[in-house]
Amino acid sequence: MISHRPLRIAFVADTLRSGTGGGILSGAYVVDRLRRDHDVVTVGADGDEALRSFQFPLRAMRESNFVMARPDREVLAKALAGRDVAHLQFPFWLSLAALDEARKLGVPVVAAFHVQPENALYNIGVHSTWLNDVVYRRLVKRFYNRVDAVLCPTRFAEDKLRAHGLTVPTFVISNGVPPDAALALSQRRPPDARSGDGKFHILAVGRLAAEKRQDLIIEAVNRSQHRDQIHLVLSGSGPREEELKRLAEGLPGGADIGYLSREDLLAAFAKADLFVHASEVELEGMAVLEAMSAGLPALIADAPQSAASSFALDPRWSFPAGDADALAARIDALIDDRAMLEAAREPYRARSREFDFEASVERVVDMYRQVIAQHASAAILAQSA
Numbered sequence: 213m214i215s216h217r218p219l220r221i222a223f224v225a226d227t228l229r230s231g232t233g234g235g236i237l238s239g240a241y242v243v244d245r246l247r248r249d250h251d252v253v254t255v256g257a258d259g260d261e262a263l264r265s266f267q268f269p270l271r272a273m274r275e276s277n278f279v280m281a282r283p284d285r286e287v288l289a290k291a292l293a294g295r296d297v298a299h300l301q302f303p304f305w306l307s308l309a310a311l312d313e314a315r316k317l318g319v320p321v322v323a324a325f326h327v328q329p330e331n332a333l334y335n336i337g338v339h340s341t342w343l344n345d346v347v348y349r350r351l352v353k354r355f356y357n358r359v360d361a362v363l364c365p366t367r368f369a370e371d372k373l374r375a376h377g378l379t380v381p382t383f384v385i386s387n388g389v390p391p392d393a394a395l396a397l398s399q400r401r402p403p404d405a406r407s408g409d410g411k412f413h414i415l416a417v418g419r420l421a422a423e424k425r426q427d428l429i430i431e432a433v434n435r436s437q438h439r440d441q442i443h444l445v446l447s448g449s450g451p452r453e454e455e456l457k458r459l460a461e462g463l464p465g466g467a468d469i470g471y472l473s474r475e476d477l478l479a480a481f482a483k484a485d486l487f488v489h490a491s492e493v494e495l496e497g498m499a500v501l502e503a504m505s506a507g508l509p510a511l512i513a514d515a516p517q518s519a520a521s522s523f524a525l526d527p528r529w530s531f532p533a534g535d536a537d538a539l540a541a542r543i544d545a546l547i548d549d550r551a552m553l554e555a556a557r558e559p560y561r562a563r564s565r566e567f568d569f570e571a572s573v574e575r576v577v578d579m580y581r582q583v584i585a586q587h588a589s590a591a592i593l594a595q596s597a
Contacts, residue, residue, distance in 0.1 A: 219250045219580055222292050222319070224310045225301035226281045227265070229258040233278070233419055234498045235326030238365075238387040239301045245391070245573045253291050256306065257281040261291040263306070283309035292319050297580045299363075303327060303355045311358060320587035322579065323359040325369050330493040330517055331423055348376035356380065360583045363576070365496040368519035372495075383579045387498055388569035389505040392474070396481035396506035411443040411465055412547055415484035415508070417477065417499035418491060420450030420469070425490035425513070425534070427452070430459045430467070432488075432539035438547045440464045445480055447472045481506040485553065486546060492533050494518035504564035509556040511542050525559055528552075 228240040246252050257265035263281040283306050292298055298314045300307035300323040307323065314321045329347035352373060356362050361381045364370040370382050414433065418424040426446050433442050444467040446456060453470060460467035472480060481487075487503035487510040497520030503510050504523065512524045515533035524530040528545075531538040546553045 216581070219577070219584075220294060220296045221246060221250055221252045221580065222255060222295040222298045222310075222314075223252055223259075223301070224255045224288075224291075224298060224307055225259070226304055226306050227257050227279050228254060228301075230279050233326075234365075234387060234496065235301060235324070236278075237390065237498060238326070239324075241388075241390055241569065242573060242576060245569070246577070250577070253295070255281075255288060255291045255310065261287050263287060280304055281306045285309065285313060288313040289317070292317050295319050296584050297322060299580075300324065300359070301326065303351050308355060311355070318591065320583050321359040322361050322363055322583055323356055324363040325356070325365070325373060326495060328372070328493055328495055328517070331421075345376065348372070352377045360587055361579065363579065366519040368522075369495045381583075383575070385575045385579065386567045386572050387496055387501075388572035389501045389564055389567050390498065391569045392478065393481070393502045393505040396478040396502070396508075409443070410441075412438065412441050412486070413443050413445065413484045414486050414488055414543070415445045415447065415480055415503070416488050416490070417447045417502070418489075420446065420448045420452045420456055422452065423491060423493040424448075424450075425492055426456050426469075427459055428490045428534065428536050428539065429488050430456065430463065431536040432543060433463055433465075435536060435540040436547075437540075437544050441547065442543070443467070445469075445484070447477055447480060478506075481508055484508055486511065486543070488539070488543075489513060489520055490533070490539070491515070491518055491520065494520040496520065497523065501564055501567050504560040507557040507561045509546075509553055509560055511539065511546075523563070525556060525563070529556070 223243050225239050228236060243252055243254060253260050255261045257263055257279045263284055265279040265281055267279055288310050292314050298310060298319050298321045300310055311321055329344050356373060356378055357380055359380060361383060364382050364384050365387050367384055370384050416426060416429050420426060433439060433444050436442060442465040444463060446469040449471040457469050460469060487508045489500050489510060489512045492515040500510055500520045500523050512520055512530050513533040514521050514530045531542050
């Protein structure tokens with residue numbers, strides 16, 4: 213029988229407060245929510261049990277502000293002792309060390325899948341299916357197949373790991389719509405009063421990195437028949453920020469590119485007329501879920517390595533990945549048919565309700581309890597053998 217008492221959870225993540233990306237944001241949101249009902253200790257560069265941080269000398273890591281934590285076995289052992297379960301957020305050095313310590317202490321382990329090899333390789337200019345496969349298989353063998361269960365944000369993510377040899381149990385649980393996203397919906401105004409400048413506002417959100425393809429959005433806006441009317445906002449930070457600003461200099465409707473505070477980002481969701489997601493690598497797509505929750509229609513790239521492709525309402529709301537002309541044509545069609553744009557708001561918002569954050573956290577807790585119970589049963593069987 214699975215107990216429903218409050219859990220003692222060790223949440224191991226290199227960082228939950230610095231850098232950008234879905235794995236960091238979702239981890240921070242989940243930890244904050246878990247703490248209402250459970251005893252959670254975080255271990256990482258900015259954790260309750262703080263570890264020394266470092267960065268590899270890579271521009272993509274440095275400009276995304278992502279830091280890694282240097283494992284300290286004594287700190288890990290102290291943090292894990294007496295815990296019901298360990299949650300490992302990233303498949304890096306810290307998690308490998310935490311997995312070893314958890315095994316010594318008999319603590320069951322759940323690992324999350326938030327990092328695609330394509331992300332890292334794309335940012336250093338490597339486009340190799342063979343190398344992607346090598347990295348996937350190494351991650352599965354050295355890390356994911358050694359834990360008790362793997363948390364996958366989508367069926368797409370689960371299939372990725374299974375295709376590369378994953379054999380342990382999996383739980384498919386969405387990151388969910390961030391809990392404050394509804395504030396953007398409450399701030400939304402009628403179309404004729406939304407911006408006050410007569411522009412058609414397009415918003416894209418994500419790390420300013422190669423695989424997110426903000427360059428394609430800029431090119432599509434530049435090719436639009438309505439380019440003079442379009443104001444573009446690219447929210448995020450990352451290694452391509454200065455390059456993207458140079459690319460956008462000639463846009464007649466202007467462009468704002470760079471990091472937005474959470475408050476300003478929610479205001480941008482409320483003000484925008486259209487959300488565009490051109491990313492070619494995505495395990496779920498939290499930014500798209502936020503847009504949907506805010507009642508903001510989304511044009512989404514149809515990319516084989518992106519789970520976000522499935523969020524498009526129908527083919528009119530998707531475009532072939534990497535095709536600037538097709539994206540420009542979709543944008544023009546929506547500017548010419550505002551009724552279609554407005555009619556899509558409620559269907560998108562209704563779809564976002566399938567990804568309720570509170571429900572996702574409840575499912576994560578249920579996953580912890582199942583893993584704990586199965587681990588205890590296995591230990592009893594081992595003792596009696």
